[in-house]
Amino acid sequence: MKYVIAILLTIVCLTTSHANQISAHPKQLNQAHQAFEQQNYSVALTFYQQAYQQEPLVSTLYNIAVCQFKLSLWQQAQQSFQKIVEQNGDSDLLKYNIAVTHKKLGQVEQAIILFEEIVLLGNDPHIQHIAGQQLDQLEFAEFELTDSPVPSNLSNWFVSAQVGYGHDNNAVAISSDTRNNKNDTLIESLISAAYIGETDIRRYWSVNAVYLNNKYAKHSAYDFSVLGLGASKHFILDGINRANSNDYFYINANAEMLSLSGSDYLNNLRLAVGYHLPLPSQQSLTLESQYKKANAADNQYQHLAGFAWQNKIIWQFGDYNNRLKLTLNYTIDDKNDLVDEESFTSYSANRSSVKFDKNIQLNDWLLSFSALYKVSAYHDPHQFSDGSTLNRQDKRINLSQRTEYTINPNWRIFFDLNWTDNNSNSSTYSYQQTLIMLGVSFDL
Structure with missing residues (x-):
């Protein structure tokens, strides 16, 4: 359900006036x-x-x-x-x-x-x-020589849509992270839009919206949708950012409304601050810290409400025909947990992960590969109705690959393959899942 969506539109020239310049004249x-x-x-x-x-x-x-x-x-x-x-x-x-x-x-x-x-x-x-x-x-397209820029008020708008048809061999309950061993087909649709108000990388700002919907053919209990709204702003600080560099700080704010099986699920608020530093030899380094507050939209999901504090380090290296990215992530996830008269289930955990991403461009073909390894150590022991306890630990491996073919500047077709192995010391949460999807995307 997590795809990278390219929301692209042609801009004729990225230029702004330095209206706040201080000079002797x-x-x-x-x-x-x-x-x-x-x-x-x-x-x-x-x-x-x-x-x-x-x-x-x-x-x-x-x-x-x-x-x-x-x-x-x-x-x-x-x-x-x-x-x-x-x-x-x-x-x-x-x-x-x-x-x-x-x-x-x-x-x-x-x-x-x-x-x-x-x-x-x-x-x-x-x-x-x-x-x-x-x-x-x-x-x-056939090139036409023109001696005037294209005057368009829409040049700062970016809109993209995609729809895919896929097969899930083991639909996993999002609210409990447990398997059901049921095969099913699904249709995934996604539309995103963004407005970029400033293109100068150090003063960049934008607002965006995204809607994602996953609908299963047989098991509607696993239907899932997200409506998100967000904004991003880049800025520099005197005395910290270098005048001859493109380094910058940024702040992102997002609100998400999640729905599960057609009913309200969770409402999330996210605030992230970060620093991006270009390095020699087509490298870059990004540091980010994010705070997330989750509120239950329905009382039955109150145990999943809480907050999370995520810290990321992203290193990226580019070459003529490929790009490699390494992401280190550490998250403190503190939720309300589930308590009843006879048992206790912890959903709070410290999560550490490392992720590799690589893109390879071959003419009209784009190949994207991703590998994730994540360890989750839960804060409190699970207590079962028979009096036994268990300190839950999960180790997850996720491998994914997308093949994308560009038909023309607006249309692309894609094939996704996603495999997950969640190995837990509790058999309830151990599972394997394979999801394949074929679809088409359109960029305005």
Whole structure:
């Protein structure tokens, strides 16, 4: 039920004005900023050029390049962006903008080379996504030279949908994590949407929504759905973040409403803070800490309510045709647990896991592999009605593989294979499960 959903749409140019720039020449800059906000790019360009002649700041040169881009002065914009690279180093954002100018000038081969470098070697996943869409356009559609940008108010919206038909050889009860040894088929549908309000990686912000629904053919007790709403914001802190780096802090907030068998199940609130650091040789490191509060939407699930504190370290390495990711995770899961007159069942545990992910791109084929190993040590002994006790421990292995084929820039077909082995010292919670699914996805 957990799939990575690419919500992609083409953006023509990722450019913003440095409206809060401080300089020794505030008059020209203030006039330039005002003209830029009014979309009077010719006037803004003139004032930015005057300010740059008096004090050649890189931020002013960037604003000049943005204005030249807005005015469809592709050759001049390209030269300005390249000058910034020479003075201040390369970045995914600058490389993307230069690639777009190549495309606008009809230099398709150069554009493809740069877009591919971003997709395969970039550090910013958001710019990688839209660079991939640019590649799809150049590879699947006939290129038309234009001397003006595409004016669209929808360029910041990303929408994706997918539907799949699958077979589950051992449907597992989500509320109790126990097997039922029943084969069944299911239909999974998912739709997601996001609005990106700022594309500068250090000031990025977005809001998103997702709806997931799993419906079984015979055993409706295992039907499951999630409606989620969220927001994300990137920011930097003076004295911590480096001026010549693309490192940043971020904060994510999410609310989830879960349904089980058509009835309200749990309501979750999540708040995560993290730090992302690009490293040499196409590497990156991300540190994240997340707090989750779960509330029971129905009294019968009150034992699953509580909080969880999750800490993650993510290392990622990219190469020309593959990407490898390692995630270390430690979670303190503190739930209400289940108490009745004769027994006690603990659902609270400390969970440690390591996960490997690898993607391989082969022309129109994308192969994704994932391997997870997780150990759960439960806080309190289970007490059974006969007076016996057991300190529950689980060791879980999960292997998954997705094969995806791109039909055209909007349509993809996929095949998923997911295998889980949960080995518990309590036979009640030991099981194996194999889930296969074939489906199609569509990106607007």
